[in-house]
Amino acid sequence: MLASKGLLERLAGFSIPLDRLEATLMQAGFELENIQNFVPEFQGVVTASIEEIRKHPNADRLSLCRLRSNGRTFDVVCGATNIHEGVVVPLALEGATLQGRTISAAKIRGIASEGMLCSQKELGVSQEHEGIWLLPKGTPVGVPLEEALGLPDVVFDVSIPPNRGDALSHFGLLRELLMILGEPSPRLPVQESLPFVGETPVEIDLAEDCGCTGYVGTLLENLEEIQTPLWLSRLLLRLGKRSVDFWVDLANYVLLEVGQPLHTFDADLLKGAKIHVRSDIGEREFRALDSRAYKIPKGAVWILDEEGPVALAGIIGGADSMVTSSTRRVLLEAARFDPIRIRKTARELRLTTDASFRFERGVEKELAPLATMRFLGLTLEECPGVQLYRPSVAGDFQSPRTTVHIVLPKVEKLLGFPLSNEKAFDMLGRLGEIIEGPESGFDLRVASYRQDIQRPCDVAEEIARFVGYGSFLQTMPKPVYSVAMEATLAELPVVVETKAYLRAYGFCEVVTYPFSSRNMLEALEGFDPFDMGSSLMLENPLQATDPYLRNTLALSLMKVLRTHTGAAKDVVRCFEVARIFGRSKEGKPSERETLGILLKGGLARAVWERAVPLSPLQALKGIAENVLSFLCLSRSVVRPESGLFWEANRGFRIEEAASGSPVAVFGEVSQKALRAFDVKTKGVYFLEVLFPQVQKARTTAYRPFGRFPAVLRDISFVAPEQLAYQELEDAIERCRPELLAAYELFDVYQGGAIPPGFKVYNVRCTYQSMERTLTDEEANGVHFGFIEQLTQKLPIKLRT
C-alpha cells in the first residue's frame, strides 16, 4: 500500500521524522520500500486570484493582469490565453525561484510586471506546459502554493501482511505506529452529528445469506458540479490514483484514510426506491464502470435496483449508474461484505480492485457507518449547499469481541523471554481490555479491529513486536535425538554418493524444469522406461506449450543437450537426479526419483585412457552397475530394449532378476529422436536409473580374508562368438573350486589369429587358502581340474 507521510501526520496531529517512521514500521513488521520524496521545485509562489485582465498596450499577444493575494494587488504581464477573470492561479513573486531560476521584477514591453503566472511545467509538477495552471475553484487564495499542494510529502510503499486488513489505511497504519510507540490510539476523524434534512428515502433489502451482513445507503442532494480540491487531487496523484471527479475522488480518499471501500451511485439513474443485495443470480454479463463487459460467475454478490444489477458488490460498480460531473443526486453505499464470497468472485474474474483487495482481507466490522459520516462531513466542507439525508441502515455492524485467555508463564515459555507482569500488562493494554480472572492468568478482550488475534500465540507475537525482535535473547535449543528419525530418513547418502561418483568420472550436474510439450512426448514415441503410465498435465502451465510433467529425465536432458551442442561442445557429460511423474493404472498421480545421464563424445580421458578405448555403451553399463550397487540392489539381468528412442539393437534394460521390474535403461539415442529434439549430432548415449522408493539401510558384514600368499593363474578361452560372458560366468560360479578366491575377466578380443566366428576371453584366477601357503602343485591341480570342468560344461577350448 502506498502511504503518505503528510496524511499520516495530519491524522496524528504531529510530525513524525522519517527515520522514526521507518524504524517503527520495521519493528511492527511492515516492510517499507521505494521511499519517494515530493519536494516543491519552486519557492516563493503563492495562490492568487485574477481580478482583472486588460490588453497590453504595446503587444497584441500579451495581457496585463491584476491579481489579488494576501490583501494586496499585483500587476503582472502574461502571455497565456487560457486565463480569465475570477480564477485562482500560481503567482511567482519577485525573488521566487522556479526549478532554480530566480524571478525578478521586470519591464515587459514597457510595462512593469511584479511577478509571473506559472504553468504546471514551470513549477515542475507535471509536463503540462499549455497555458497557466488554473487551480480548482475553492482553492484558498494567498497561501504558499506548496501548502495548497500538500508539499513537501514523502510517499512510501508499505507491505501489509494479508492478515492485517485493519492496517490497510492511513488511519490503520497510524494506529499501528502509535501502538508500537506506546502512544494513545488516534481518533477516527468523524463528525458526531451532521445537519440531516430527513431520512434517506431508500429501502435496503438484504436477502438471506447474500454475502452482506450490513449495508448503509445515504442520499445526498442539491449537488453542484464540484472540482476536486487541489490538496486532494495532488494527494491522490502521489498515492498513485488518477483524479476522476469529485465523488469518486472523495470515496477513494475515505478508503485511503480510514479503510472502508465506498461506492457512489448517481441516484437519478437508479430505478425505484429500493436497493437489494442478493447472491442467487446466475451467471450474467455485466458492463462495469471501467467500460469493460465481464462475465460474472454465479454465486457473486450483487447490488440491484428495482430493474436489475447496478454493482458487483465489493468489487466494481456498473457503468449505467455511475456518477459523472452532471450528477446532482448521489446514493452513497458503505457495506460489510463476506471476504470469502468477494474473494471467490474476484479470483474467478482475475480482477483485483482497491475495494476487493480490502474486503478480501477483512474490513473492520464497525467501520461502514463511521466511514459514511466521514464522507458526508467532507462533502459538507467542500460543498456547503448539499442536503444530507440520514443514512438508511440494514443489517448490523456489531462485531463480537474475541477473548483470549493468557497465562504469562506459557507466553514466556513460548518466547523464551522473561516478562514482568507490569510490562506485559502495559503492552497488552494496547490491544484491548484486560480482565483479571479468578484462576491463573487473565483474559484479554481484544479490540474489535484486531480480528487477527485469536489465540495466545497471537498475543505472544504482539509482545515480541513490542519488545522488538532485535532485542531478543539468543539461545540455542537442546538437540532432539530421535532414533526413529535417523533410521527412516537415511535416504540422502545414496544421492550424495551417486553425485560424488559421477563428478569424479567427469560428469557435470544439471538442474532442469520438469515441464514438457506434446511434441517432445511424441518425439519419444511413448518412451516410458519405468512404466509411469499416462503423463500428468498441468491445468495452468506457465507456457501453454509445456503443460506436461516429464515421465523420464530424457525429456529434460535432451534440452540440455541442445544447449550444449548449441554452445559447440562436442563432448557432453551431464547428469541430474530428479523426480519423474505419471499416473498409475488406478489413476493416482505418482512420482519417482531417477538419475539421468547424457553422454556424448566418450568418458573423461584421464579416467578412462586405455590401450583399447571403452565403448560408451560399456561405460554406461559400468556406471549403472556401480550406482545400482550403491542402492544395494539384488541380482539383476540385462535385456535388449526396443522402441524408437533407441538406435536398433543399441538399447538395453536392466531388470531386477527376482521381480523383472526395470531398474535402469541405457543405450544409444536414435537419430530420429535426436532430430525431433532439433539436435544435429550423433553418438549420444543415455542412461536412466530408478531410485528405490524406500532406501535399504546399507550394512556390510565382515568376512575373514586369506593372509597366505595367493597364486595367480591366467586362462585364455576360445569361445564361439555367440557365447555371452554371462554364460561363462554362470559356469564359473557352478564349478567354482573352494580355493578359487577371486576371478576377473581382463580381456576380450576377436580377429587376428583367432578364427572367424570365435572370440577369446582372458580370465585371471586367484587361488588362495585360508590355512596355509599353497604349493604350485596344489594350485595347478585345482586350476586344471577347474578348467576341465568348464570346458566340459561349455563349448570352449583352452587357447594354446
Add this chain to the structure above:
Amino acid sequence: MQPEAPERLEELVARALEDLESVKTIEALDSLKTRLLGRKGLLADAFAGMRMLPEDRRGRFGKQLNEAKASMLERFEAKKRQLETGQKANPSSSVLDVSLPGPLPQVGKLHPISQVQDEILAIFMQMGYSVAKGPELEDDYHNFEALNIPKHHPARDMQDTFFVQDTGGFLLRTHTSPVQIRVMERLGVPAQVVAPGRVYRRDLDPTHSPMFHQVEGLMIDKDVSFADLIGTLDFFSKRFFGPDAAVRFRPSYFPFTEPSAEVDVRCIFCKGEGCRVCKNSGYLEVLGCGMVHPAVLEACRVDPDAWQGFAFGLGVERLAMLKLGIDDIRLFYENHPSFLAQF
C-alpha cells in the same frame, strides 16, 4: 614373472622416471639402469610379454615399448651428465618442465544449487538435524489446509500454484513446508529435521523461477522457544555468510507460524550502504521462520499445550545468488556449459 600387460607400460615408465628423479649417485643410477633396461630388466620382460599378445596388437605395443626405451635411455644419459657435473636438477631444464600444467584429471562439477544446498544441510546436520524428503506432487491438504491456509485464504495469493489436471486437486508443492506435516504424521514428536527439495510457483523473471529449491527446517520439543529460533538462525547465517554477517530479525506473517519472522542479512554487495540489489535498504531478505502455529500441530495430532517449536524455510537459489554473485536466477536452469564449469 608375468609378462607386463600393455596397460601397465605407462605405469612402468612413470615409476622408472620417479626412481630416476630420486637417484643421487652414479652407482645407484647404474644399478637402476640395469634393473630397467638390462638384459633381464623390466623392459626386456615387457618385450617378452609382447610376443604373447595377439598379432593385431603386437605391432602397436612394440612401437610403444621402443619409444619408451629410447626416451628412458635419453633421460639416463641426461641424469648421468647432471650427476657428473654435480649440478642440482634445474626445475626448468629440458629433462622435465614442471612449470607445465599438470595433466589434470577431468573431474565434473556439481551444480551450484547442489553445492549451496549441501553447505546449508551440513550446517544444520552439525546442529543435530536429520534430513527428510517429501513428494513434489502434493495434495491440497498437506500443501495448504494442514498448514493453516484454508481455501479462499488471501495467503494463497502469496504463492501462485500449479494444479495438476484430473487428479482430484493434486498440485506441485509451492513450498517445502508440507514436509513438516509429513514428518510429524509419520514420526510424531519430538522432531528435528531439515527437508531440502524442489518447489514450484507460477512465476518467471530475473529473480523468480517456476521451479526453485528450498530447505525447510522443523524443530519440536517440550520447550523450544522463539529465542532458540533466533539463536539458531543467527548461528546459521554467520556460518553461511561468515562470522561478520550482520543479521536482522523482523516480524512477518505466515499462516503456519506465530510469531513469525523474516531474517535479513546486511547486504554483502554494499556492506549496508544501500545499493540496487538491496533496493537501498542495506539488508537482504534471506529466510522466513516462526514458531509452529498450534493449528498446524493440532492437524498433526500433536498437543500444542505439551509441545512447541519452530520452523523455517530458506530459498537455496536466493542464498546461492548472494554467495556467488549471480544476478539472474534463470542462469541456474539454462545449464550452459560455460556456467556450470565455473563452480
